[in-house]
Amino acid sequence: MHVCTVTPISMTVGANRIVPAIAIPHPLGNPALDKDEEKKLRRGIVEKALEALATEVDGQTIFD
Amino acid sequence: MAKLKVVHYINQFFAQIGGEEKADYPAELRVGEVVGPGMALTQQFGDDAEIIATIICGDSYFNENLEKAKADILAWVKEQAPDVFVAGPAFNAGRYGVACGTIADAVQEELGIPAVTGMYIENPGADMFKTKVYIVSTKNSAAGMRDAVKKLAPLAVKVGRGDKIGASSEEGYIPNGVRVNFFEKERGSLRAVKMLIKKLNDKPFETEFPMPDFDRVDPNPAVKDLAHAKIALVTSGGIVPKGNPDHIESSSASHYGEYDIAGVMDLTEETYETAHGGYDPVYANEDSDRVLPVDVLRDLEKEGKIGELHHLFYTTTGNGTAVASSKAFAEEFSKKLKDDGVDAVILTST
Numbered sequence: 001m002h003v004c005t006v007t008p009i010s011m012t013v014g015a016n017r018i019v020p021a022i023a024i025p026h027p028l029g030n031p032a033l034d035k036d037e038e039k040k041l042r043r044g045i046v047e048k049a050l051e052a053l054a055t056e057v058d059g060q061t062i063f064d
Numbered sequence: 065m066a067k068l069k070v071v072h073y074i075n076q077f078f079a080q081i082g083g084e085e086k087a088d089y090p091a092e093l094r095v096g097e098v099v100g101p102g103m104a105l106t107q108q109f110g111d112d113a114e115i116i117a118t119i120i121c122g123d124s125y126f127n128e129n130l131e132k133a134k135a136d137i138l139a140w141v142k143e144q145a146p147d148v149f150v151a152g153p154a155f156n157a158g159r160y161g162v163a164c165g166t167i168a169d170a171v172q173e174e175l176g177i178p179a180v181t182g183m184y185i186e187n188p189g190a191d192m193f194k195t196k197v198y199i200v201s202t203k204n205s206a207a208g209m210r211d212a213v214k215k216l217a218p219l220a221v222k223v224g225r226g227d228k229i230g231a232s233s234e235e236g237y238i239p240n241g242v243r244v245n246f247f248e249k250e251r252g253s254l255r256a257v258k259m260l261i262k263k264l265n266d267k268p269f270e271t272e273f274p275m276p277d278f279d280r281v282d283p284n285p286a287v288k289d290l291a292h293a294k295i296a297l298v299t300s301g302g303i304v305p306k307g308n309p310d311h312i313e314s315s316s317a318s319h320y321g322e323y324d325i326a327g328v329m330d331l332t333e334e335t336y337e338t339a340h341g342g343y344d345p346v347y348a349n350e351d352s353d354r355v356l357p358v359d360v361l362r363d364l365e366k367e368g369k370i371g372e373l374h375h376l377f378y379t380t381t382g383n384g385t386a387v388a389s390s391k392a393f394a395e396e397f398s399k400k401l402k403d404d405g406v407d408a409v410i411l412t413s414t
Contacts, residue, residue, distance in 0.1 A: 001411065002411050003411065012278060014278050014280050016284075024414050027301070027413065027414055029347065029353065029354030031347050042353065046357050046360045046410070053293075053295075053408045053410075054288075056283075056286045057283045061283075
């Protein structure tokens, strides 16, 4: 599965399970948040990625 | 100018010998004969060129007796000593296309005689030989013969004379990957605006930056039991151990890295960084978990939400890296991941 900020690129290159990320230079983080908050944010994205992996898809799917 | 001498290669079908039941027809040389599509080519050549001999070969025969067929045909072509060799056009006939590409390439390589062929873009022969011989782009059936011959004949004459060959869009051949610098008549901004206006009006326009062809794969089945699954991390965000020990390039990477994170609970400023030169590296250098979420996956591992985090991760910089390189990297490390019993991969991109 693909964690990626610019999801149209992910669609173009053919990923089947896509989870949107935060920003190009910090897809799984946000330096504006404090450390704990940032880690919670990251965990949310990773959990969504795992959920995507555990979900059957029959074509390219973005897990918003 | 003297007429160029052409040897023309066709299959049993276009020679009107027969269809599939005659596909094992052995290679045959007919000196002084113009056969089948050779008539249309002759008409199109006018005073520029003439077919001095036609070689006919069954599609199955050629592909099943490759070495013998190739040797026989090369010997005949050598004996006829043409200025140019023309094969096909093969349209969407797969074996015929492969035969045309194979023999045209061999004539060029082994005899030093220029060759051209023609086929439909999706003919497997097109992908195999488009970088080796000029392949005129044709329709997918013989109904496109007139159109094909209109492009094939002039290109054969040019190639035979050793004239300069223009861009694929001008000459009508399938792009062969060769880039040539040239000056456009209109400047970039003007061309861009013209393209945009066409696009807004739903009119056809031709991009100057075509996207590569990306393949599509069927989705893998869902992971059934995450709590016992081995999850691996892969990134195109260039995360590497501090100091970039394998010197992964900041752009147009020529290789990928494989790093062991056994016992690593958190990526820190002191231990990891990014080699990527295509985004502001400050945030990833401060905390590489922002790109490669090792810390969170360790927590989930501890909590039993996943079985385990694979002890190796794979990384490269996706910045300007060729699709062909990326594909080669992934083919290699996907095998390793499978061999290591990894159930699923999270790929992160910047």
